[in-house]
Amino acid sequence: MTADATPRSDFIRDKIEKDNASGKFGGRVATRFPPEPNGYLHIGHAKSICLNFGIARDFGGVCHLRMDDTNPTTEDVEYVDAIVRDVKWLGFDWGEHQYFASDYYPYLYDGAVRLIEKGLAYVCDLTLDEVRKTRGTIKEAGTPSPYRSRSVAESLDLLARMKKGEFAEGSHTLRAKIDMASPNLKMRDPLMYRIKHAHHYRTGDTWHIYPIYDWAHCLSDAKERITHSICTLEFENNRELYDWYLNAVDAPWKPGQTEFARLNLSYTVMSKRKLLELVESKLVSGWDDPRMPTLAGFRRRGFTPASIRSFCDKIGVARADNTVDVALLEYAIREDLNTTAPRVMAVLKPVKVVIDNYPADQSEEFEAPYLPDDPTKLGARKVPFCRELYIERDDFMEVPAKKFHRLAPGAEVRLRWAYLITCRSVVKDAAGEITEIHCSYDPATRGGNTPDGRKVKGTIHWVSARHAFNAEVRLYDRLFKDEKPGDAPEGTPLAALLNPRALEVVKDAKLEPSLVAAAAGQNIQFERLGYFFVDPVDSKPGKPVFNRTVPLKDAWARIVKAEGAAAPAG
RNA sequence: UGGGGCGUCGCCAAGUCUGGUAAGGCACCGGAUUUUGGUUCCGGCAUUCCCAGGUUCGAAUCCUGGCGCCCCAGCCA
Numbered sequence: 001m002t003a004d005a006t007p008r009s010d011f012i013r014d015k016i017e018k019d020n021a022s023g024k025f026g027g028r029v030a031t032r033f034p035p036e037p038n039g040y041l042h043i044g045h046a047k048s049i050c051l052n053f054g055i056a057r058d059f060g061g062v063c064h065l066r067m068d069d070t071n072p073t074t075e076d077v078e079y080v081d082a083i084v085r086d087v088k089w090l091g092f093d094w095g096e097h098q099y100f101a102s103d104y105y106p107y108l109y110d111g112a113v114r115l116i117e118k119g120l121a122y123v124c125d126l127t128l129d130e131v132r133k134t135r136g137t138i139k140e141a142g143t144p145s146p147y148r149s150r151s152v153a154e155s156l157d158l159l160a161r162m163k164k165g166e167f168a169e170g171s172h173t174l175r176a177k178i179d180m181a182s183p184n185l186k187m188r189d190p191l192m193y194r195i196k197h198a199h200h201y202r203t204g205d206t207w208h209i210y211p212i213y214d215w216a217h218c219l220s221d222a223k224e225r226i227t228h229s230i231c232t233l234e235f236e237n238n239r240e241l242y243d244w245y246l247n248a249v250d251a252p253w254k255p256g257q258t259e260f261a262r263l264n265l266s267y268t269v270m271s272k273r274k275l276l277e278l279v280e281s282k283l284v285s286g287w288d289d290p291r292m293p294t295l296a297g298f299r300r301r302g303f304t305p306a307s308i309r310s311f312c313d314k315i316g317v318a319r320a321d322n323t324v325d326v327a328l329l330e331y332a333i334r335e336d337l338n339t340t341a342p343r344v345m346a347v348l349k350p351v352k353v354v355i356d357n358y359p360a361d362q363s364e365e366f367e368a369p370y371l372p373d374d375p376t377k378l379g380a381r382k383v384p385f386c387r388e389l390y391i392e393r394d395d396f397m398e399v400p401a402k403k404f405h406r407l408a409p410g411a412e413v414r415l416r417w418a419y420l421i422t423c424r425s426v427v428k429d430a431a432g433e434i435t436e437i438h439c440s441y442d443p444a445t446r447g448g449n450t451p452d453g454r455k456v457k458g459t460i461h462w463v464s465a466r467h468a469f470n471a472e473v474r475l476y477d478r479l480f481k482d483e484k485p486g487d488a489p490e491g492t493p494l495a496a497l498l499n500p501r502a503l504e505v506v507k508d509a510k511l512e513p514s515l516v517a518a519a520a521g522q523n524i525q526f527e528r529l530g531y532f533f534v535d536p537v538d539s540k541p542g543k544p545v546f547n548r549t550v551p552l553k554d555a556w557a558r559i560v561k562a563e564g565a566a567a568p569a570g
Numbered sequence: 571u572g573g574g575g576c577g578u579c580g581c582c583a584a585g586u587c588u589g590g591u592a593a594g595g596c597a598c599c600g601g602a603u604u605u606u607g608g609u610u611c612c613g614g615c616a617u618u619c620c621c622a623g624g625u626u627c628g629a630a631u632c633c634u635g636g637c638g639c640c641c642c643a644g645c646c647a
Contacts, residue, residue, distance in 0.1 A: 009584090010583095010584095034647095035647095036646085036647055038646090038647085068647070070646095070647080071646065071647075073646095074646080074647095127645095128644085128645055131645075132643075132644090135643055136571090136643075137571090137572085137643060138571080138572055138573080138642075138643065139571055139572050140571065140572085141571065141572095142643085169645085170645070173645060181571080182573085183571060183572050183573040183574090184572090184573055184574075184642075185572090185573080185642055185643050186642070186643095188643085191644090191645055193645085194645035195645080196645085210645095212644095212645075212646085212647090213646070213647050214647095216647095217647085233575070233576090233640080233641070234640090234641055234642080234647095235641090235647085236574055236575060236641070236642085237573075237574055237575095237641070237642050238642090239574090240574090259575090261576085261640095266581080272647090314582080314583095314595060314596075315582060315583085315595095315596095316582065316583050316584085316595090317583095318576095318582085318583065318584095319575075319576065320575095320576055320577070320582095320583090320640095321575095321576070321577095321639075321640055321641095322581085322582060322583090323581075323582090324581070324582055324596090325580085325581045325582075325596065325597070327581080327596060327597060328581075328582070328595080328596045328597085330596095331595090331596060331597090332596095334608090334609095338608080338609060339609090343606075343608095372605080372606080372609095373604095373608095373609065373610085403607090405607080406607090414605060415605095416605060416606070417605075447605085448605050449605080450605095456605085457607090458607080459604095459605050459606065459607095460606090461606075525606085525608085527606050527608080528606045528607085528608070529606090552606075552607095552608050552609095553607090553608065553609095554607075554608090555607040555608085556607045557607090558607090559607080
């Protein structure tokens with residue numbers, strides 16, 4: 001177990017403390033994170049991972065990583081590899097405790113035989129449709145299967161032959177004999193095994209029957225001597241079955257199930273089905289598309305493991321349905337990167353500035369700290385300067401709006417780390433578009449200092465035109481238009497819900513030269529713009545590609561919005 | 571014949587068992603500092619806890635009755 005040993009509490013930890021106090025599990029604490037390898041892990045899983053591994057850490061227990069692989073038709077090694085990679089990346093370690101439900105198939109089969117022998121399970125020949133019809137409804141009891149009273153010997157024989165593959169899919173199932181009139185539908189003779197003549201990614205073709213979740217899960221927990229089996233709210237009705245199976249097989253170790261509310265995040269979806277659909281329909285570039293709420297997506301977007309752990313701490317654990325504001329996640333990553341990410345300069349939407357009183361053949365360098373708030377921490381780099389520069393188009397307004405204190409005709413601003421400049425005139429093309437902003441600089445303000453003590457309201461970033469290099473920068477935004485895309489009517493195509501501006505590619509941003517050496521996988525801040533990440537997939541040595549992790553908070557944007565103030569000129 | 575859960579500030583969430591007079595975070599709104607309109611700092615932000623009755627000196631907490639939302643009828647997990 002690793003990471004952030006901040007003590008915290010929630011209803012599950014409280015329960016564990018009580019269990020420990022009463023000696024319920026002999027003081028043992030063993031949890032497990034049990035993903036099914038049929039998709040990539042998302043931020044909702046991170047909540048569960050932090051909970052399960054965090055509890056093990058806090059109570060000096062263990063947390064197992066178990067692949068809950070009971071359905072051969074949807075599972076794949078690609079997914080188990082991705083899961084292992086992602087949990088490790090998040091910062092957790094399960095030691096030797098990596099398990100597979102598929103390794104328990106023989107043990108599960110033995111348990112099934114025992115239930116039949118005890119008269120607690122039977123092989124049923126009803127078709128899928130017949131099972132559905134006889135299950136009854138929410139308000140009406142179901143009716144017993146005609147095969148319910150089949151002899152033990154016959155069920156035993158049939159199960160053995162099902163296992164050998166003698167029957168067609170759907171022709172037989174193994175069912176627990178519980179109560180067809182139970183108000184809890186999960187207890188109406190639930191299925192334990194179904195026939196599937198499918199190749200399993202781990203057990204190959206050795207099995208023709210595969211266990212249903214409820215049967216496999218509780219026995220897997222028991223086998224691993226889990227104490228607290230933590231899952232999400234939708235399994236609440238399954239808890240009665242969980243306990244029933246454990247009693248039915250006389251399990252020597254009986255874990256207890258506890259449910260908590262799964263995480264929903266605004267402006268995205270968490271359903272594995274929908275995420276798979278996004279990937280398969282190519283609406284995104286893959287599971288690791290930086291717009292995806294998958295851990296792989298967040299990683300490639302530039303989120304750090306610490307920021308996601310911090311986020312999971314902040315959201316808490318409770319039993320009420322919830323949708324957490326993405327703003328909290330954005331806060332968590334800014335909080336982390338603020339003290340660690342080197343500051344550099346890049347101009348995304350450039351407009352040229354010409355310093356008329358600066359000699360054309362001259363140039364000089366300024367020393368600029370990577371972390372101005374803590375200058376010794378990351379050192380500094382040299383930033384070249386010359387007569388022609390690029391600045392952000394948004395940092396100039398020919399007719400400045402109220403409270404706009406950036407560059408405008410006659411106005412003076414500071415070029416970060418360089419000089420104070422004053423705008424003297426602009427040059428426009430035939431279409432009226434500004435092509436050059438002519439300025440003068442004050443040689444006495446070298447380094448951006450004002451020896452005479454005069455105040456300048458604005459400091460803007462810039463890049464030397466002669467020394468800049470071009471790079472691709474990808475500006476990411478929220479994937480969906482609506483705060484709760486999951487609330488869209490059933491059947492709404494995902495494509496119709498996507499935010500068309502979730503990705504804007506800037507092909508030729510102007511970057512300061514130090515960035516040519518930016519290493520893949522590095523987090524940086526483009527000053528005044530946001531935090532960016534050197535894309536580990538598409539970057540080449542000397543040719544980095546940048547992904548915007550999250551923009552900086554923008555007080556000016558809020559003023560513009562509040563005052564209905566001018567759209568940026570230029 | 572229905573069962574299981576949940577409702578505390580715009581979003582999360584303590585507090586509910588063991589009544590004592592609404593933590594904290596995000597967001598938002600000020601104001602100070604600032605060579606990032608960033609950061610940091612300081613201040614504001616629920617007379618009220620889904621609603622209505624009741625018990626009590628006192629109720630978010632206890633009782634009664636409503637209302638709203640979520641989950642369960644996959645041979646998915």
